[in-house]
Amino acid sequence: MFSLILHGRKSRVLHQWRNLKTPVINLLLPNASAFTNPFSSSSATTTSTDLSPEEERKRKTFTVSYLIDSLGLTTKLAESISTKANFSSTSNPDSVLKLLRSYGFKDTQISNIITTYPRFLIENPEKTLRAKLHFLKLNGSSSSEITEIVSKVPKILGRRGYVSLTGYFDYVKEILQDQDKSSSTKVKKQTNRTRNVSVLRELGVPKKLLLNLLISKAKPVCGKERFEESVKKIVEMGFDPSRPKFVNALYVFYELSDLTIEQKVNVYIRLGFSVDEVWATFKKWPFALKYSEKKIVQTFETLKRCGLNEDEVRMLLKKYPECVGTSEKKILKSVDTFLELGFTKDEYMMIIKRHPQCIGLAADTLKTKTEFFVKTMGWSKKVLASTPISLAFSLEKFIYPRCNVIKALLSKGLIDELPAISTVLTSPKLRFLKFYVMKHEDVFPELSSIFTGDCIPID
Template sequence: MFSLILHRGRRSRELHQWRNLMKAAPVINLLLPLQNASPPFTESFSSTTTTDLLSLEDERKRKTFTVSYLIDSLGLTTKLAESISMKANFSSKGNPDSVLKLLRSYGFTNSQISSIIATYPRFLVENPEKSLRAKLHFLKLNGASSSELTEIVSKVPKILGKKGGKWISHYYDYVKEILQDQDKCFFSSSPKQSNRTRNVSVLRELGVPQRLLLNLLISRAKPVCGKERFEESVKKIVEMGFDPASPKFVNALYVFYELSDKTIEEKVNAYKSLGLGVDEVWAIFKKWPFLLKYSEKKIVQTFETLKRCGLTEEEVRLMVKRYPECIGTSEEKIVKSVETFLELGFTNDEFVMIIKRHPQCIGLAADSVKKKTEFLVKTMGWPLKVVASTPIVLGFSLEKFIFPRCNVIRALVSKGLIDEIPAISTVLTSPKLKFLKLFVEKHKDVSADLVSIFTGDSSLID
């Protein structure tokens, strides 16, 4: 079943061609040939599978424990608890208990604690005496009442992410001022009104939600503290049709506020020089406003790096239209991505196909790609070329999405209910209801067991 996994000879040839290509690229200075390359994918299976699977199982147990803890201790929804567990997880309740005890001692309710933890899951695994108590104590010493402290910090937990007492107090006062004024009506003609308060009022009237307003107050760029520049920026954004309720509205505000018209024109011209029309540039900007945050040098370098990966100029332009975030990907990360796929046995042509079909793959972490590819090929038996033809699956969560579906399929095969593993697209890209209809509801005699497997009980797999 695994005979289609590519052999060492082809892998070595592809890596050799890739290194020679990168060495020949004069615009790239940071690309170094691989040193002490790891064993090819086919040879590393036998030596790493057991360890990797144990590691995955340990991580799964930690996440399961974390989800249960958060649901039981704070009454979180399963969805929110699972989201937090993806960023910070633990296997015992000692440290998180200390964190919750500390926050409750300051008067935070479970709902307010949930807001803080959702923003900073890492607090659950850090020493609360070092990460939390000092900051909360500083705010209390500077005159914050218990009710003010809990309201403001829970509404803008990012205050706790600031370093240094001066900055924590500074941003705390910003937010406090706006919260106190939020029920009042301000007009820009008021002589006593600060720029910050007036500008926040303007954004509120436009429909920018409170959560985005409060985050604006603690940003380093301070786009709500100016006057003429703020008004000009907001006018441009509104005229372009940005939805005030969307984070993209705020992101565009950052860009227009920070960059001069001349600088913006220079960056648009950089994209024009690479074959994009002005209308196309602004269409991409509406999709991802940070498109104009990068220097002309960075824009050109990213285009050149992607071309040297094997993409044509037109393919690079199409990639930027579909996934503009790729402009911000470092040269090192792009090269690491290529090397990761080649080391796993994919050919250079297959790698090009992967990023053409699902550009987001260029930014995936190497360890994540390796774990997912190993599971899909070694455990499920899908050839590498099949994975390459459906690269969107590499962006799915291994624990939350791939395992549940694939475990159902493995159970069906082990019980003799289906003869072979279905196509990867049928298993992993079908809508949830269609998947359940095809592989769970259809087998009524064991549907209860299959549902249990689908929801996470892998012990039922033979």
């Protein structure tokens, strides 16, 4: 396969994946060790068990404001970071930003690093950052090399041990330099890893995904036969090399043995899934086969305890397979949160069946959005439950702009009654603008500014 890709006949392989159907079940997978991903963002989560909910909320609000003001982050990104690391003083984060800027990092590069490692904002920068950056300089790296490579692959800073840190740094630098070389330039003899990286690059795997692959402890780009077999299967299954799912599938195929894959598939079959449904779920979310039999069954049973029957659980998992990885505690907490907000059990069932992603929403986010929809806008909880995707939209970027326009129209008497929540929040942007902004601009020219947030909305 790889001689075809690298010697002029790659186009057939490169485009074949777009036309292939769901894979046959007898595709066997190479042997490997258990899957690991040491750089999951969850590793950066900070705990604050000693804080009250109100104190935690204040810290998150403070953190969001700080990130927006100091780095120009979007509200959504700042809120995401605040759930993983938050603080009530600017002292430590100021020191972190000052240190990174002293090494020549630009704010856009710092944003990428902090997004990957939020905990740097709350840890001692001398121990977590300065020592590593200083060691890279002592190892002969220039300031420009450090800022370029670390900002492109900030996970390098998560490497433990200086030998590991410099080894991965030098390898990523070598790959970047090779990528910039002319194809006519004579390159030294390739290692398996260099050859495999070239194959993935030729297939269309983007640089960002490629570099993250290089520094993972899991080594799907280091072998030869197993690597070739894994990539061949992924291409034949129809995964798009430009998307993260291609890399996720490579991890799973490379790291799990034939027997392990067969066992995981059989677990889903025993729970009532067909073979085709298992592989369709895998294509939607490759990590569906990563979890143990115990975890898969536990999630299935937990969802049944929430009130779903077996058919409904299967439907939910096919629609939102990521739910397999959600903890039992988080699923049950989701039920409690909705009930505490005044939704009935039937309404909760409707919500997670129509938009299962609501299971993963934070309690404070749900409370804020629900109160706005019900108390400020006047939609009932029953109506909200019928259009639960509304709970997933961004308050700042999506909900407020549209709802502020509706409130303004109602206050001016330009519409007689509150429109359906589905009409306001699920209509395409151009359709919304046509019916609620452009239609009334002659008599209410401020509508455009209210929609964009440049004008204070009418109360």
